[in-house]
Each structure stands twice: as structure tokens, then as C-alpha cells.
Amino acid sequence: AKCLCCIGNLSAHQSGLLQKLLQKESAYDYDLIVIGGGSGGLACAQEAAILGKKVMVLDFVVPSPQGTSWGLGGTCVNVGCVPKKLMHQAALLGQALSDSRKFGWEYNQQAKHNWETMTEAIQNHIGSLNWSYRVSLREKAVAYVNSYGEFVEHHKIKATNRKGQETCYTAAKFVIATGERPRYLGIQGDKEYCITSDDLFSLPYCPGKTLVVGASYVALECAGFLAGIGLDVTVMVRSVLLRGFDQEMAEKVGSYMEQHGIKFLRKFIPVMVQQLEKGLPGKLKVVAKSTEGPETMEGVYNTVLLAIGRDSCTRKIGLEKIGVKINEKTGKIPVNDVEQTNVPYVYAVGDVLEGKLELTPVAIQAGKLLARRLFGDHLEKCDYINVPTTVFTPLEYGCCGLSEEKAIEVYKKENLEVYHTFFWPLEWTVAGRDNNTCYAKIICNKFNNNRVIGFHILGPNAGEVTQGFAVAMKCGLTKQLLDDTIGIHPTCGEVQKREVF
Amino acid sequence: VESAHSGRQDYDLLVIGGGSGGLACAKEAAQLGKKVAVVDYVEPSPRGTRWGLGGTCVNVGCIPKKLMHQAALLGDRIRDAPHYGWEVPQQVPHDWRKMAEAVQNHVKSLNWGHRVQLQDRKVKYFNIKASFVNEHVVCGVTKGGKETLLSAEHIVIATGGRPRYPTNIEGALEHGITSDDIFWLKESPGKTLVVGASYVALECAGFLTGLSLDTTVMMRSIPLRGFDQQMSSLVTEHMASHGTQFLRGCTPSRVKKLPDGQLQVTWKDLASGREDMGTFDTVLWAIGRVPETRSLNLEKAGVNTNPNTHKILVDAQEATSVPHIYAIGDAAEGRPELTPTATMAGRLLAQRLCGQSSDLMDYDNVPTTVFTPLEYGCVGLSEEEAVARHGEEHVEVYHAFYKPLEFTVAERDSSQCYIKMVCLREPPQLVLGLHFLGPNAGEVTQGFALGIKCGASYTQVMRTVGIHPTCAEEVAKLRITKRSGLEPTVTGCG
DSSP, X not given: OOOHHHHHHHHHHHHHHHHHHHSSSOSOSEEEEEEOOSHHHHHHHHHHHHTTXXXXXXXXXXXXXXXXXXXXXXHHHHHSHHHHHHHHHHHHHHHHHHHHHHTTBOOOSXXXXXXXXXXXXXXXXXXXXXXXXXXXXXXXXXXXEOSEEEEEETTEEEEEOTTOOEEEEEEEEEEEOOOEEEOOOOSBTHHXXXXXXXXXXXXXXXXXXXXXXXXXXXXXXXXXXXXXXXXXXXXXXXXOSSTTSOHHHHHHHHHHHHHTTOEEEETEEEEEEEEEEOXXXXXXXEEEEESSSSOEEEEEESEEEEOSOEEESOTTSSHHHHTOOOOTTTOOBOOOTTSBOSSTTEEEOGGGBTTSOOOHHHHHHHHHHHHHHHHSOOOOOOOOTTOOEEEOSSSOEEEEEOOHHHHHHHHOGGGEEEEEEEEOOXXXXXXXXXXXXXXXXXXXXXXXXXXEEEEXXXXXXXXXXXXXXXXXXXXXXXXXXXXXSOXXXXXXXXXXXXXXX | OHHHHHHHOSXXXXXXXXXXXXXXXXXXXXXXXXXXXXXXXXXXXXXXXOOOTTHXXXXXXXXXXXXXXXXXXXXXXXXXXXXXXXXXXXXXXXOHHHHHHHHHHHHHHHHHHHHHHHHHTTOEEEOOEEEEEETTEEEEEOTTSOEEEEEEEEEEXXXXXXXXXXSSSXXXXXXXXXXXXHTTOSSOOOSEEEEOOSHHHHHHHHHHHHTTOOEEEEESSOSSTTSOHHHHHHHHHHHHTTTOEEEXXXXXXXXXXXXXXXXXXXXXXTTTOOEEEEXXXXXXXXXOEEETTTTSOHHHHTOOBOTTTOOBOOOTTSBOSSXXXXXXXXXXXXXXOOHHHHHHHHHHHHHHHTTSOOOOOOOTTOOEEEOSSSOEEEEEOOHHHHHHHHOGGGEEEEEEEOOOHHHHHHTOOOTTOEEEEEEESSTTOBEEEEEEESTTHHHHHHHHHHHHHTTOBHHHHHHSOOOTTXXXXXXXXXXXXXXXXXXXXOOSOO
């Protein structure tokens, strides 16, 4: 059965047909429809509009099981990078407050932290970003619809708004940029009582004593800032920390967190979450099972935060109706090197892509370049090699290129040279902080002129340090060039000049 | 003749000056098997300040400077903290004494560390004031007046520099202090007049302001001469809007001590010719540095200096007019006055002297950072230099104002947070210079300096994916050129 809108569109098409025939494109409503108004989607849509195309963006946030929702901008702006970094900053400021006494600033009490003040300020900033995106789309004449989009047939989607009203739109090309949402455990009590990163950043009450389940960067970053603002935090880890990252660095990240009061329960998984008391927060009992034997354990927490992974929003957008293939197991969409799916007029960018990094800047880059290739006669493809990233744990970890394990796998140990050093940031000296904790390592390929194939740094401002190194690696950085470059003194970045084997 | 000589020399290598360059050279040579001695002596400042082994950087430069800068930055963070939910009192006072003690203790631990390192590497250390007797022999005098003669096959002069005092301002020497003294003051300097426009002047004025002291900078003409002038203006603009007072186009004529101990400074406004007066607790001269070469008796060794600057003339091998005598660091003519360049030059020189390598020091594209309240990191050419070298039509400047994420919630002013990348206009647009004004500028700039060393082009920088959210990623997102005339303000996440 056709929706009312489609019938309506038909007559609109008939009456407007002559006009449209005179225009460049054919009988579609839009040149491009982007499903998903996040980092990738908005970048693509805006770039296409700048190139003169008629573009629509659909964005809709299905409320989390706890009822949380948010505005335009996607994960990064609302429930990812932005609030995460701001809360991390709040935690760092706590550390700065205690350092400042050593530098002569005088105040007596242990500073206390107010969750609501912080969250309100952060949500206000996010609100301003949501608003600025809406303005930006309007300025570029991109049609924005706050509706849930799904394919109904080739070249046509159905958009359902909050009230359930349906409208159909057609386009010559589509970009799927629907991103992901946090995964649940599938155990008793998870959806009713647990929260995820979707809920944490706008939680209207302090989470209190928190159990973080998971070992992803989301888990460790959240555990990190919650502890940094003074909360009692435990992290429950099934196996390794930061799977996929360099494991030596991952263990150091975890070890620093442990030294600073975060408890780790390694090799346990929750099997049940029970509510003991209602409240804001309430009290929850968690029963967990060891992954190695019959041992079980119990704990009581105010909040349980699940951070065990994210699932692509690809299963309920009608992809099967138009034959777009997804990986049935993971839900991710395989694309070729121009981000095209198996259906030629359908593309995808961002976290939904199979085999690509789940990062905002990657999605933005891919989205922009895609628009330029589709509509601007550009040929440039997104360069996914040596994409730098940073984990904003209490001690930050920045990296670019291969982990040591991956380097050994690809190049073999005897072909590699690893240079490493511990360092003590100058600012930590007077503050009396650990002097054998910050660490950096560079992995070089001996047989390619000692080319730097992996860069890892654990220390303050790791993101700021790593960015430039990524540029250098893009330019073919070798150990010799590294040695030839003068350091800036005194910084953490210059530490790369001081390695030993 | 040479082998006869070397048998009779006390040392293979004698290093005069135990600072960044001298120590690096000495340690490297010792590690490579040479018999090495270092002589280091600190002539007390006119104020009487003295310090231990390690040179300017460790004692009265980079290290205490950055620590006091950090103290000031922490003051800013205390002001940010309530926005992020921390319950901290509005006005938090600062105790100079506590900070000074902590900084001075750290510096002393570094002095100690250097002495231990020399010992470990079997480098002989003498705390004596050296001067040449002839081209292979140096006479050293202890604090007590005892004399020693030291001879060496090779000699490296790494005596650095000291702050300049004005010569024609009454009361300048008696009543003013310099960077030699400020880091060692036990008591707060109080209301301070900083005279000068160098990075030393601005960095000191910056942290003094940040520590809640009433601070004024008096400049004769432009700030940060030699640096990109647009960036320099933004640096001082930021300081001016954050509490530092500026007296531009003025020079002091007289400093008088008042009965209550305060200092009365008279100055002249160069444009109007008018005289003005002000009262301060401290006057800090930061009008430049002079090389420590005049008491070395260089003429006895035949080592030539530039008659105007008094710096030692050297070639690409760091050699002076006398083949076996070298000079590195701040005392050498035409070298950047930076610790890392001195350190690297010292190391490479030692390697060459020991036959380990023939690599010469590359002084191009040396990155640096000015640690003013809003930090300024740069590498490569300033916009003026690029235009002078290549012509305006051949230069493309990409630029952007940006807002660090952490400033948003803290409601901090980011008007001067600015980046510009100076490139050749012809594709692929080789990067000639990068200028970054913002928090953690040193950390941001270091990696990009590596990129420039690798010959980075604008295209390559743009193809590098950003790390989000950081300030550094804004460099990789530069799109707007000055030539386009478009508004260079960044908004949002993309």
C-alpha cells in the first residue's frame, strides 16, 4: 500500500515535470538524501549543497531505553567526543586544583564537585552546537527533517516524525550515515536499570558509586572522569583492555587508573542486575560470573554503566527493500574505496562502515570527499592510512599507525626497531606526581629506511602532541628525520628525541 | 707535531661552560671514549644571585620560567573549575614564597642530577672561571682565588650569555633586577615594571600577571622582534585584555629608590616627548642578552668575535677562527638562542670530533614556543620572511580563528586563538611556516615541526585526519586563505 505522501508526490511530479525536465537532474525530489545528521552525514550534505546540489538531511534520535534523546549533530556532539572531553576536562581540573597548592595557590579544603552544575553547563554548550548546525544547514539551503528515515523502494524513503506522520522523498543518490548506539548485555535487568553513554552525559543526578562494564575506550574514559570528579568507580572487564589498541600501552593506561583509585574486576561478566532501591540514583545489585571458573561475585552500586560496544543502526532502515548488503553478524555495511555500497546509487559514511575507524574526523573527511567526488568532479578518496587517535583517559594515550603487535604481525619482529622512553613532564615535578609513568614509543621498519610505522605516547595533552606526528608520518617520517628535528623545550612532545632501544 | 701535542694535553676535550650545549657535548664525547673536562662558573648577578651547574636553561631560563608559567596557568584553571562544577572559593590568593621554594628546589635537584651524570660518565668538573692563556691552555680561578691551568687538544666554548643592563639609565644597575634574579627571589616582586619586548619580557610579565601581581610592560617599539609580527600583536593583545598593562613607545630615563623602598621610574613617551612617572616594587630589565665572551681573553687564543655583538664567529662545523677551538650555544654568532639547538649542536660536534659521524647541524626550521599566557608556537618562516623571500604572489597563507573546546564551558575569551600556515602558492604548496597561538602551543607545534622537516605540503597536511576534539586538529582543517578575504572563523565540529 502506498503512503498518502507518495500519491501526493505523483501529482506534484506531473505538474512540475516540465520544470524539472528543464533542470539538470531528473524526476527526483533531491539530488542527495543523507540519512543521519551526525559528523559524516552533515559534512557530506553541506559539501554537496556548497556544490550547488539540492540536498536533504534526515536525523532522528530513537530515545534510549532510559528515555534519553538529543538534537541534531549525531553521536560526537551529543553523546560522544564533545561531552566526553568536557567531563574529562572537569576531572583534569580537579587534578589541577590539587597540583595548584604545590605551586603556591592557597586554599584549604578538598574541593567538592557538583554534578548538576557541570552537566548543565555541558548541555548548554551542546544545545548551542545543535542550534548552530541547524543554522548552518539553513544557510546552505539543506532541507532538514527531524524524522526517522527508511527505504521503501528504490530511490525512495519514508520519513516518520515524532508524531507518527509519514512523508516520502525521492533522491538520485543516498548516503547512509546512521551511526551506532550502545549495545546491551542481554541479561536480566540491563535495559531497565543500566545506563549507557547515551544517558550519562545528560544524567540529571549524580551517578554516585558506579560500576562501568566494559573495556572499550568509552568504558575507560567514562570510568576515568567519574573517578576524577570524586566518585567511587569500578570497571568490570571481560578480558583485555582497549582491544585493538597496542596492548602494552593499554595496560599502562589501566595501571595508571588503578594507581589513582579506580578498581578493576578483571575476567568477570555481569549475569544479573537487580534493583534494591529506587532513587536518583537508586541502588543496584550486580551479580557477576568469572570467565575462568565457577566463581561468582556480587556488588552494590548506585549506577551501572554499560560500555561493551556499539551496534550499527542498519537493521531497521529498509536496506533489505533495496538490496543493500550488510554484514549480518555485525550489521556494518561493506563499501568499496569510494564508499559505495553494492547498490550503485547508495553510499555510506561513518561508524556504519565495515572495516573503517569509528571516528568523527574520519567520517567528516569521508563525507566531504564523497560529496566532492559525486558532485564536484573530484577524484580524491579518503585516506584511511595512519589515522591518529587519542584515548582521553586520566593519563591520555595518543597513537598513530600500527600497534607493536600488529607491526610484528605484518613486518616480523626482526625487521622492526622499537625506540622507547619514560618521561617526567616538567609540570609534574613540582606537583609531586609520578616520575616513571609517562611513556612514549616509536616503531620503525628497519628495511624501509627506519620508517616510523607506529607512534604511541602516554602523557598529558597526548592529542595535541600526536596530531603533528601524524602529519609527519603521512609525509614518510623516518627515525633519521626525527633525530634531525630540534625539540621544543620544555615540552612532552620533545621527548621523542630521547629514546633508547 | 699534532701527536706530540696530544700526549702532553691534560684532556682530549675541554668544555668551557656547563650549560645545555656544553654538558651535551661533554657527555657525548666522554661516552665515545674521550678524556673530558667541563669548567663552569657563575659570576653572581649585580643583585648577588648565583646558581649551580646546568647553565641558563636549568637555572634562570626555560625550567623555572615554565614552572612559574605553569603556576600562573593553574591560577586560570582555578578560575575555570567552578564552571565545571568544582566548589572553589572565588578569590584564591597566591603565595610566591611557596612557589619559589618549590621551583628552586627542583632546579637544585637538576644541578645535582647534572653533577651525578658528569661523575657517572667520568667527566671531570671544575667550578672555576676560565680564560685563555694560549690556544691550548686555559687558566681557571676558583671562587676563593686559587688558579689552575688546564690544557686540551680540543676546546669548546659554550659560555652562553647574561642579561643586558641599560647603560645610560640612572639607577638601572643599582635598583633593577633581571631574569637572573627573578626566579630566585624569596619574596614576591610585588608591583612590577618589566622593561623590554623580548620573549623574556613578555613571558615574565605574563606569569607575574597570572600570579595576581600588578604588572606593566614598557616597550620602546615592537613586541617580539624577529617573530611574525601579526602573531606577536595577538600575543600582546591577549595579555592586555587579561590584566597586563602596556606602556608602548616609551623608554625609561631614571630609576630612583624612595624612602619606603619602592622604586620611582621616570620615562619618556617617544612620540609626544612627554615625561611620566610611576612607582613600582620591582623593575625587571629584559632588554636582551650579551654573550659571555669578554672575560675569556679570546685574543690570547686568536679566537675572533663579531665586534658589534661580541659573539664568537663560527662556521658550519661550529669551528672558530682557530681550527681546534669551537663554539656552540648562545655564545656563537648566528645561532638561535635555544637549548635544544645548543644541545644537538653539542652532541653532533662531539660525534664529529670523535670521528663517529660527519653530520652537521641543520639550523633550518627550528621550532620554538613563547610561553606567554596564551602560548605561541612556531616553526619555519614568518609571513613577512616568506613574502620577502618568495614574493607575495608566490605565497599562500591559510588561517583560522578557533575556540578550544575547554574554553566554552569555562566561558573564556578565545579572541586571539589563531593559527596560520604560510605555504608556497604553487601545488603541492610546500609549508614554509606554521604559527599557532593557543593552549599547549609547544605540544601542538612539535609534531608539525617534524612534518615540515619531512617536507610537508599543504595537501599532505589536509589529507591527515584530525584528532577530535583537540586544538591541534584545527591546523589540519585550515581551509580559508588570506587572499580570499573570507572570514576565518571556525564553527562547530566540522
